[in-house]
Amino acid sequence: MHMRFTSxxxxxxxxxxxxxxxxxxxxLWLPEQATxxxxxxxxxxxxxxxxxxxxxxxxxxHYVTRCGFASAAIDAxxxxxxxxxxxxxxxxxxxxxxxxxxxxLADQMPAYNELMARHALPEWHAVIAALRDTTExxxxxxxxxxxxxxxxxxxxxxxxxxxxxxxxxxxxxGLVAEAAAIKIPVQFLVQWDDEMVPRESALELFDAxxxxxxxxxxxxxxHREVPRAEIESSALFxxxxxxxx
Amino acid sequence: MHMRFTSxxxxxxxxxxxxxxxxxxxxLWLPEQATxxxxxxxxxxxxxxxxxxxxxxxxxxHYVTRCGFASAAIDAxxxxxxxxxxxxxxxxxxxxxxxxxxxxLADQMPAYNELMARHALPEWHAVIAALRDTTExxxxxxxxxxxxxxxxxxxxxxxxxxxxxxxxxxxxxGLVAEAAAIKIPVQFLVQWDDEMVPRESALELFDAxxxxxxxxxxxxxxHREVPRAEIESSALFxxxxxxxx
Numbered sequence: 460m461h462m463r464f465t466s467x468x469x470x471x472x473x474x475x476x477x478x479x480x481x482x483x484x485x486x487l488w489l490p491e492q493a494t495x496x497x498x499x500x501x502x503x504x505x506x507x508x509x510x511x512x513x514x515x516x517x518x519x520x521h522y523v524t525r526c527g528f529a530s531a532a533i534d535a536x537x538x539x540x541x542x543x544x545x546x547x548x549x550x551x552x553x554x555x556x557x558x559x560x561x562x563x564l565a566d567q568m569p570a571y572n573e574l575m576a577r578h579a580l581p582e583w584h585a586v587i588a589a590l591r592d593t594t595e596x597x598x599x600x601x602x603x604x605x606x607x608x609x610x611x612x613x614x615x616x617x618x619x620x621x622x623x624x625x626x627x628x629x630x631x632x633g634l635v636a637e638a639a640a641i642k643i644p645v646q647f648l649v650q651w652d653d654e655m656v657p658r659e660s661a662l663e664l665f666d667a668x669x670x671x672x673x674x675x676x677x678x679x680x681x682h683r684e685v686p687r688a689e690i691e692s693s694a695l696f697x698x699x700x701x702x703x704x
Numbered sequence: 705m706h707m708r709f710t711s712x713x714x715x716x717x718x719x720x721x722x723x724x725x726x727x728x729x730x731x732l733w734l735p736e737q738a739t740x741x742x743x744x745x746x747x748x749x750x751x752x753x754x755x756x757x758x759x760x761x762x763x764x765x766h767y768v769t770r771c772g773f774a775s776a777a778i779d780a781x782x783x784x785x786x787x788x789x790x791x792x793x794x795x796x797x798x799x800x801x802x803x804x805x806x807x808x809l810a811d812q813m814p815a816y817n818e819l820m821a822r823h824a825l826p827e828w829h830a831v832i833a834a835l836r837d838t839t840e841x842x843x844x845x846x847x848x849x850x851x852x853x854x855x856x857x858x859x860x861x862x863x864x865x866x867x868x869x870x871x872x873x874x875x876x877x878g879l880v881a882e883a884a885a886i887k888i889p890v891q892f893l894v895q896w897d898d899e900m901v902p903r904e905s906a907l908e909l910f911d912a913x914x915x916x917x918x919x920x921x922x923x924x925x926x927h928r929e930v931p932r933a934e935i936e937s938s939a940l941f942x943x944x945x946x947x948x949x
Contacts, residue, residue: 675922695940
């Protein structure tokens with residue numbers, strides 16, 4: 460597979476570069492004046508979102524303008540403009556029916572996230588290899604919560620190129636062994652009143668992380684209410700571990 | 705009571721000003737070139753330490769040099785060069801005997817901390833009033849964990865001048881109602897393997913905090929192993945809430 464850059468736009472000192480790798484669609488954000496080796500933050504998006512969801516694009520630009528890093532996001536399988544993946548679609552429909560019936564979808568999420576990860580992990584590995592050429596092999600970080608947190612635990616446990624990660628908003632089910640295999644520094648986000656992730660299960664997953672350097676960061680509010688200030692503390696965390704650009 | 709500055713030393717752009725207020729002994733650290741209104745961070749020290757314990761002085765200098773803030777610490781009653789307070793001394797000796805007998809001292813701490821707070825709170829209120837003249841009434845933050853965390857919960861619940869606090873390493877016993885009265889932003893530190901503070905009790909106290917803006921920050925390790933990086937995240941937190949100097 461060959462990475463193709465299909466368009467480039469410039470705004471506020473940030474260049475936004477659309478790319479494809481096979482049928483994967485992605486974006487690479489770079490400082491306009493970037494040269495040489497750069498730390499690169501890989502950004503996962505939540506279920507139903509895509510590579511350019513407002514939260515993802517805002518975060519990408521923050522890391523570029525405040526830290527001088529590169530950022531990249533890809534559409535998860537079946538997300539953004541990508542074709543549907545039948546088994547993921549079936550699963551997502553089952554979840555929607557449960558929600559419509561007023562049932563909790565919390566118990567469906569681990570199985571959905573596992574299925575998603577099975578499709579998405581090889582794509583991330585391919586994108587990482589291709590992007591490292593573009594950013595000249597600088598250090599890598601990963602940021603992802605919820606669906607991208609469940610994916611992230613599985614990804615960073617087996618991607619030695621990634622040297623720091625922000626993960627969270629995910630329950631422990633099926634992830635304890637993977638979490639124990641993680642040895643890199645982790646900032647782990649918990650929403651104290653998360654309607655999708657029982658508090659005990661989130662704490663269990665933090666407990667399971669094999670990293671000597673790990674911090675639990677918990678804030679009041681529901682699954683979609685991570686406080687704005689988190690973006691600054693993650694920038695501080697990545698700067699500490701990936702170095703100044 | 706009149707605040708008297710008794711000595712001033714200059715090193716690395718920081719002036720260190722010893723003061724007394726009645727029989728309270730304290731230090732005020734200032735940027736060498738400070739003029740006008742400055743945010744001021746009040747620093748509490750742990751049991752058995754004093755106003756110039758290495759961790760306290762290092763933190764004070766960090767806030768001065770990195771944030772341009774002022775920092776201040778006072779010796780707790782019976783600590784540093786201050787005369788012993790008989791009932792505190794008795795209590796501390798009972799704790800030492802327990803430790804020597806290999807018993808846990810965890811259960812003794814809440815009562816000791818309450819007694820300490822009864823002596824220390826009026827002193828902090830007096831020092832705050834006197835220091836506000838010196839720093840021209842800039843915004844106030846408080847940092848204190850362990851003994852100074854138990855004191856801090858009681859102090860910031862009833863000191864409207866303090867507008868942001870880092871607290872932690874303290875159990876909930878006797879502090880739930882005070883915590884609920886706190887409405888300012890709080891960063892709450894927990895050591896995940898704290899031998900003095902049961903995890904559940906620390907989480908209960910975080911839960912009880914009345915602040916809309918509160919973050920739990922938990923790290924692996926024991927009571928005395930708060931990671932170094934905490935100083936940076938607290939600087940970010942104070943900068944966000946007290947403004948740039």
